[in-house]
Amino acid sequence: xxxxxxxxxxxxxxxxxxxxxxxxxxxxxxxxxxxxxxxxxxxxxxxxxxxxxxxxxxxxxxxxxxxxxxxxxxxxxxxxxxxxxxxxxxxxxxxxxxxxxxxxxxxxxxxxxxxxxxxxxxxxxxxxxxxxxxxxxxxxxxxxxxxxxxxxxxxxxxxxxxxxxxxxxxxxxxxxxxxxxxxxxxxxxxxxxxxxxxxxxxxxxxxxxxxxxxxxxxxxxxxxxxxxxxxxxxxxxxxxxxxxxxxxxxxxxxxxxxxxxxxxxxxxxxxxxxxxxxxxxxxxxxxxxxxxxxxxxxxxxxxxxxxxxxxxxxxxxxxxxxxxxxxxxxxxxxxxxxxxxxxxxxxxxxxxxxxxxxxxxxxxxxxxxxxxxxxxxxxxxxxxxxxxxxxxxxxxxxxxxxxxxxxxxxxxxxxxxxxxxxxxxxxxxxxxxxxxxxxxxxxxxxxxxxxxxxxxxxxxxxxxxxxxxxxxxxxxxxxxxxxxxxxxxxxxxxxxxxxxxxxxxxxxxxxxxxxxxxxxxxxxxxxxxxxxxxxxxxxxxxxxxxxxxxxxxxxxxxxxxxxxxxxxxxxxxxxxxxxxxxxxxxxxxxxxxxxxxxxxxxxxxxxxxxxxxxxxxxxxxxxxxxxxxxxxxx
Numbered sequence: 001x002x003x004x005x006x007x008x009x010x011x012x013x014x015x016x017x018x019x020x021x022x023x024x025x026x027x028x029x030x031x032x033x034x035x036x037x038x039x040x041x042x043x044x045x046x047x048x049x050x051x052x053x054x055x056x057x058x059x060x061x062x063x064x065x066x067x068x069x070x071x072x073x074x075x076x077x078x079x080x081x082x083x084x085x086x087x088x089x090x091x092x093x094x095x096x097x098x099x100x101x102x103x104x105x106x107x108x109x110x111x112x113x114x115x116x117x118x119x120x121x122x123x124x125x126x127x128x129x130x131x132x133x134x135x136x137x138x139x140x141x142x143x144x145x146x147x148x149x150x151x152x153x154x155x156x157x158x159x160x161x162x163x164x165x166x167x168x169x170x171x172x173x174x175x176x177x178x179x180x181x182x183x184x185x186x187x188x189x190x191x192x193x194x195x196x197x198x199x200x201x202x203x204x205x206x207x208x209x210x211x212x213x214x215x216x217x218x219x220x221x222x223x224x225x226x227x228x229x230x231x232x233x234x235x236x237x238x239x240x241x242x243x244x245x246x247x248x249x250x251x252x253x254x255x256x257x258x259x260x261x262x263x264x265x266x267x268x269x270x271x272x273x274x275x276x277x278x279x280x281x282x283x284x285x286x287x288x289x290x291x292x293x294x295x296x297x298x299x300x301x302x303x304x305x306x307x308x309x310x311x312x313x314x315x316x317x318x319x320x321x322x323x324x325x326x327x328x329x330x331x332x333x334x335x336x337x338x339x340x341x342x343x344x345x346x347x348x349x350x351x352x353x354x355x356x357x358x359x360x361x362x363x364x365x366x367x368x369x370x371x372x373x374x375x376x377x378x379x380x381x382x383x384x385x386x387x388x389x390x391x392x393x394x395x396x397x398x399x400x401x402x403x404x405x406x407x408x409x410x411x412x413x414x415x416x417x418x419x420x421x422x423x424x425x426x427x428x429x430x431x432x433x434x435x436x437x438x439x440x441x442x443x444x445x446x447x448x449x450x451x452x453x454x455x456x457x458x459x460x461x462x463x464x465x466x467x468x469x470x471x472x473x474x475x476x477x478x479x480x481x482x483x484x485x486x487x488x489x490x491x492x493x494x495x496x497x498x499x500x501x502x503x504x505x506x507x508x509x510x511x512x513x514x515x516x517x518x519x520x521x522x523x524x525x526x527x528x529x530x531x532x533x534x535x536x537x538x539x540x541x542x543x544x545x546x547x548x549x550x551x552x553x554x555x556x557x558x559x560x561x562x563x564x565x566x567x568x569x570x571x572x573x574x575x576x577x578x579x580x581x582x583x584x585x586x587x588x589x590x591x592x593x594x595x596x597x598x599x600x601x602x603x604x605x606x607x608x609x610x611x612x613x614x615x616x617x618x619x620x621x622x623x624x625x626x627x628x629x630x631x632x633x634x
Contacts, residue, residue: 027177034174038094046475048084056449072149074261079157082258086164088483094171098227103580105225120224122193127234128169135162138251201241233491239498250494257493262368267482268448269359273315274478275455277324278466284423286328291416294408298400304329308350313430316359322351322584326591340594345603348588352573356385366565369547374444375437376633380624391609425458492544519557534575563624570614
């Protein structure tokens, strides 16, 4: 054989070994189908959000203005919310925007990274396959059941999960074909993962060490950069299987957990924040904050904290707060001579205040899980929230004095009044939200929908910074952001259920009580536990996994659940600032372009400040409870 023939043969052999699926006809078809589905579902999500707003607002109008009941509103809204959650999660998977931990995978060699990614692909595909197959069985099982009020088949509700899972699987394959060089030689790792998970599900049975099994599974899946929600869902599936329980229970828990009217407040507050972040609204609020506190040493940094508090009272989201305010404040601080790493650490810390002030989404989740009043929890958050904000302001002042960061313009009442007028309509939004809830006029969900409609009117017709053609995109984007949270809630609730079935609360209570009978000591131990869990789970998942387990213990040691909720939220805010789960930290770094390692060092004084605040409320719980008592809410 000639040299040229051998070369041609070698080339052909290499081509056969290295066939890329994305370049095949099947791969091209999957990619094309995924793109079409993505566009269609984004439009559908905007329609669902609009319908959700109309139903809840209609409920409010019927009660207050027409004096007639609208009994089917809660049911319709809850079912729309379930469909929105699962299909929004599908689009988020297409965008690769589900929360995931990448700090380990990013440090691996290219070959090791590829192997871990293939393992993660197999795990994600296995879980989605489970949702499709068992979700379809669950849908057929409830087909003969009808809803209590509108009397439709429950199959219309339950079908949302397997259908959305099928779309997710298409998006997963499309992303893999588009973004990676998947070849025939990669299939053994994926197949081994699928077979291994199947054998664990069908052959392995555990009567003991179930908690160790769950912990190991969660850590392995998270370190493989599998989205947090899917890691929790897959862990639940394996835990249910090895205990010999019916896997269909996970489907019912995922769907049933979302069927709650209180959770509808989450999309409305996040949509309000998204609308208010359009155009110059964030800039208007920033200008007002700068006029109020810019005269102080490090005034721009102080203004960052103040405007973050204001925006927190609109969006209820630490992530939205960090992104919206950071895009305005970080460039300005860096331009004024602030060290990039310190400015980024300050912005991440200020953004975390989105958790500590109403209408905090994390507080709404806690109120729902712990069965406490949302209004009481919101009232309880004010003093602790301002305590943390003041601590951050003190750190900023000390650093500004040491480094000579400038003061901004002198305080002038005329300028302050001008800035107030420019931002007046934006400032009315938190008044609507807090006034409606704390005044007992509206439920949190109704207050949220009124805030959405008001913010739309302001953005469209008063500030005129949101063109009508962009409303659909804003609604779709906000819905996808909501779905990342609520899909994670759905998966975490299923994991929480298996922990309760395994009598986790009783065992945890026994373990902690063996250390001490002192409630303060037990609370300190619980804080350590929460901090440890926050190293692998983001705050919503941590709350939904731990709170149902801890609530019985709180009753045993006579700890007020409202106080505990604020303590938990403060701990969660700290979790948003520390890697590997520190989403506020990551967002601030992405905006400023600062090094994660250097910003992590710069953020330590803020971590120390919030830790001292946390210890202060543990030893003096009246800081939390005094306002609810004054308002006769507790």
